[in-house]
Amino acid sequence: MLSIKNLQARIEEKEILKGINLEIKAGEVHAIMGPNGSGKSTLASVLAGRSDYEVTGGTVEFQGKDLLELAPEDRAREGVFLAFQYPIEIPGVSTTNFIKTAVNEVRKYRGEEPMDAVAFLKKMKEKMKLVEIDQSLLSRSLNEGFSGGEKKRNEIFQMAMLEPKFAILDETDSGLDIDALRIVAEGVNKLKSKDNATLVITHYQRLLEYIVPDYVHVLYKGRIVKSGGKELALELEEKGYDFIKEELGEEVEA
Amino acid sequence: MSEMLTTLEQTALSEYKYGWVTNIEADEAPPGLSEDIVRFISAKKNEPEWMLDWRLKAYRHWLKMSEPEWANVKYPKVDYNAIKYYSAPKQKKTLNSLDEVDPELRATFEKLGISLDEQKRLSNVAVDAVIDSVSIATTFKKQLAELGIIFCSMSEAIQEHPELIKKWLGSVVPMTDNYFSALNSAVFSDGSFCYIPKGVKSPMELSTYFRINAENTGQFERTLIVAEEGSYVSYLEGCTAPMRDENQLHAAVVEIVALDNAEVKYSTVQNWYPGDKDGKGGIYNFVTKRGICAGVNSKISWTQVETGSAVTWKYPSVILKGDNSQGEFYSVAVTNNHQQADTGTKMMHIGKNTRSRIVSKGISAGFSQNSYRGLVQVGKNAINARNFSQCDSLLLGDKCGAHTFPYIEVKNSTAQVEHEATTSKIGEDQIFYCNQRGLDTETAVALIINGFAKEVMNQLPMEFAVEAQKLLAISLEGSVG
Ligand SMILES: Nc1ncnc2c1ncn2[C@@H]1O[C@H](COP(=O)(O)OP(=O)(O)OP(=O)(O)O)[C@@H](O)[C@H]1O
Ligand SMILES: [Mg+2]
Numbered sequence: 001m002l003s004i005k006n007l008q009a010r011i012e013e014k015e016i017l018k019g020i021n022l023e024i025k026a027g028e029v030h031a032i033m034g035p036n037g038s039g040k041s042t043l044a045s046v047l048a049g050r051s052d053y054e055v056t057g058g059t060v061e062f063q064g065k066d067l068l069e070l071a072p073e074d075r076a077r078e079g080v081f082l083a084f085q086y087p088i089e090i091p092g093v094s095t096t097n098f099i100k101t102a103v104n105e106v107r108k109y110r111g112e113e114p115m116d117a118v119a120f121l122k123k124m125k126e127k128m129k130l131v132e133i134d135q136s137l138l139s140r141s142l143n144e145g146f147s148g149g150e151k152k153r154n155e156i157f158q159m160a161m162l163e164p165k166f167a168i169l170d171e172t173d174s175g176l177d178i179d180a181l182r183i184v185a186e187g188v189n190k191l192k193s194k195d196n197a198t199l200v201i202t203h204y205q206r207l208l209e210y211i212v213p214d215y216v217h218v219l220y221k222g223r224i225v226k227s228g229g230k231e232l233a234l235e236l237e238e239k240g241y242d243f244i245k246e247e248l249g250e251e252v253e254a
Numbered sequence: 255m256s257e258m259l260t261t262l263e264q265t266a267l268s269e270y271k272y273g274w275v276t277n278i279e280a281d282e283a284p285p286g287l288s289e290d291i292v293r294f295i296s297a298k299k300n301e302p303e304w305m306l307d308w309r310l311k312a313y314r315h316w317l318k319m320s321e322p323e324w325a326n327v328k329y330p331k332v333d334y335n336a337i338k339y340y341s342a343p344k345q346k347k348t349l350n351s352l353d354e355v356d357p358e359l360r361a362t363f364e365k366l367g368i369s370l371d372e373q374k375r376l377s378n379v380a381v382d383a384v385i386d387s388v389s390i391a392t393t394f395k396k397q398l399a400e401l402g403i404i405f406c407s408m409s410e411a412i413q414e415h416p417e418l419i420k421k422w423l424g425s426v427v428p429m430t431d432n433y434f435s436a437l438n439s440a441v442f443s444d445g446s447f448c449y450i451p452k453g454v455k456s457p458m459e460l461s462t463y464f465r466i467n468a469e470n471t472g473q474f475e476r477t478l479i480v481a482e483e484g485s486y487v488s489y490l491e492g493c494t495a496p497m498r499d500e501n502q503l504h505a506a507v508v509e510i511v512a513l514d515n516a517e518v519k520y521s522t523v524q525n526w527y528p529g530d531k532d533g534k535g536g537i538y539n540f541v542t543k544r545g546i547c548a549g550v551n552s553k554i555s556w557t558q559v560e561t562g563s564a565v566t567w568k569y570p571s572v573i574l575k576g577d578n579s580q581g582e583f584y585s586v587a588v589t590n591n592h593q594q595a596d597t598g599t600k601m602m603h604i605g606k607n608t609r610s611r612i613v614s615k616g617i618s619a620g621f622s623q624n625s626y627r628g629l630v631q632v633g634k635n636a637i638n639a640r641n642f643s644q645c646d647s648l649l650l651g652d653k654c655g656a657h658t659f660p661y662i663e664v665k666n667s668t669a670q671v672e673h674e675a676t677t678s679k680i681g682e683d684q685i686f687y688c689n690q691r692g693l694d695t696e697t698a699v700a701l702i703i704n705g706f707a708k709e710v711m712n713q714l715p716m717e718f719a720v721e722a723q724k725l726l727a728i729s730l731e732g733s734v735g
Contacts, residue, residue, distance in 0.1 A: 048686075048690050049689070049690075050686050051682075051686075052682070071689070071694070072686065072689035072690060073689045073690075073692050073693060073694045073695075075690075076689065076690050076691055076692040077692045081690075082690050084687065084690075087687070088681070088683045088684050088687045090684060090687075090688075090701070090702055090705055091705055091706065092704070092705025092706055092707070092708040092709075093701055093702070093704070093705035093708075097701075098688075098691070098701070099691075101693060101697065101701060102688075102691035102692050102693060105691075105692040105693050105694075105697065106692045109692070141705070158691065162691070162692070
């Protein structure tokens with residue numbers, strides 16, 4: 001489904017991604033872990049098409065298409081979804097209105113009619129239940145004054161509404177309380193199918209107990225330096241990143 | 255990204271969709287202003303002596319005045335002798351019914367989306383259509399007349415209801431009030447008159463559509479709304495003009511009188527031609543709008559969506575004379591390219607327990623300058639006066655400007671005056687977030703600005719709100735970056 005080859009990107013003259021290789025197939029869940037500043041969010045942004053980043057090399061193929069050629073909105077319409085690490089606020093625009101616009105833009109791209117009000121409402125209700133989000137939150141201005149956890153939950157709600165082919169969750173677990181973490185993770189699991197794939201960025205193996213990954217990758221200084229099964233997450237949690245550094249022959253501070 | 259912007263810019267270039275000219279033969283005055291021209295206009299309209307005298311008085315006063323220069327706008331001096339002060343589309347002298355309206359004129363308004371055909375009317379809106387200097391048709395007159403509501407052109411009102419005109423014309427905006435109101439009083443050619451009798455709530459929205467068509471012509475219309483005790487009316491005003499390279503002058507005066515327990519809601523969607531991308535052409539919109547809450551518990555509410563004009567100078571105001579009266583001003587002003595707007599309001603608290611609310615949303619893009627100028631005045635007898643003002647500015651890009659000039663004069667210590675102001679920018683992050691959900695940049699900007707302007711848009715009657723939303727988006731196309 002997604003094939004990343006030797007992807008390199010920089011921002012303001014600073015090289016951040018230094019040759020990423022990653023193959024993700026339909027039905028799979030991949031997790032990316034890595035220390036702060038290693039480039040995890042950068043990878044997510046580059047895949048989503050943020051223009052601040054300049055891709056300096058490599059290719060990304062998504063469902064047979066050259067992803068890097070597409071405008072960010074077209075990537076979204078093709079089924080790429082990014083749950084932001086820091087969701088932004090739009091005053092005066094309710095989540096309901098926002099997501100309705102989004103759903104219909106995607107439908108338009110696919111040559112479908114806009115969703116009628118009844119069908120839309122039905123879908124909203126269904127997905128609200130899935131992520132246990134309250135109607136009153138959705139009538140408020142998008143993310144304005146939302147708590148950290150509410151913002152994250154809203155991201156997953158939007159994901160549920162848009163039913164993407166490939167979703168990237170950038171630290172969706174940070175800021176969630178224990179119950180919310182479970183609810184959000186269960187939501188993600190329910191949305192999982194053999195036709196879609198998920199890339200989970202996280203610092204904590206706790207999330208991966210709920211969303212069980214097929215593969216875990218360690219991103220370090222702009223490269224994937226280690227990949228393994230879900231047990232790699234446990235190992236990292238136990239040992240920290242020092243053992244990675246050791247393996248790489250880097251000096252470890254005492 | 256940059257490539258996308260250029261295509262957006264191209265769309266913006268061709269965007270003013272009302273820029274066409276109708277080929278209508280016109281009956282015109284030669285350019286220039288003199289006592290003779292004032293007499294000419296008055297004679298054309300068959301006006302009674304008292305009206306001519308009124309005009310001449312205004313003209314003589316105007317001669318002694320000079321153009322105001324305090325507003326935060328810059329434009330080349332207007333040559334008042336190069337303007338034509340009267341232009342009327344030629345058509346049959348008197349119309350017995352709307353069916354007799356010249357097909358060309360009818361088509362003009364159809365093209366603007368305003369049907370003069372009562373069968374195809376906008377649901378529940380009566381229309382007075384004004385082209386250049388004259389009103390050409392008013393719909394639903396009969397139905398309104400049955401309720402005692404008078405809704406007609408100003409020219410007709412002068413002939414048919416002289417006692418009302420004598421009583422109220424100039425009672426809110428005296429002819430000597432300012433340079434442009436004096437000019438308007440001397441040469442106004444038409445406009446709408448609306449009278450709501452005691453206790454009547456108008457069952458439909460009343461509206462006037464203004465269209466400037468002829469070249470080098472100024473439009474000076476005059477609107478007067480009188481709401482008698484306990485009455486209610488919601489009034490809409492819309493305007494467009496062809497694209498022309500020269501600037502054209504529009505200097506209107508609107509007066510509203512609300513007596514005891516009366517309420518008037520006045521909504522404007524101003525979409526005069528703003529000039530091209532480089533600032534060439536466009537309408538100078540120098541307008542005086544004022545209402546008086548003359549009676550107790552009366553209420554006047556101004557809502558404006560200002561997207562057009564090259565230069566705007568406009569401060570819809572309310573004199574809160576009656577005890578417990580209320581004044582409101584809701585405004586969205588959008589400026590793009592080289593447009594300049596200096597707009598705001600005056601709330602003059604005179605009576606006891608008077609309240610006013612000001613919500614101003616300025617959106618600037620391109621190289622434009624957008625100023626809010628507001629005055630809240632509390633007189634010495636205005637016990638318990640309350641004002642709340644909220645002025646928000648939104649900037650698109652870094653070559654435009656937003657300015658806020660709030661003036662507060664309080665002479666009574668029981669008054670409470672609150673002012674809040676914010677300035678923000680549409681962020682790249684906001685746009686990217688929207689893009690990531692499948693919205694293209696244009697749609698994203700439209701969504702964000704409509705969110706920003708929501709509080710004001712919510713005040714508009716339904717029929718207008720959707721149009722106004724689209725208009726906001728169109729005015730800002732190509733301005734993201
Ligand atoms: N605009 C910018 N200018 C310069 N450096 C930047 C800019 N944006 C990001 N960076 C740098 O890029 C590097 C990677 O950032 P990124 O956000 O991808 O890290 P991350 O792996 O997601 O970290 P975290 O775990 O803290 O979320 C960091 O060193 C960051 O400071
Ligand atoms: Mg990050």
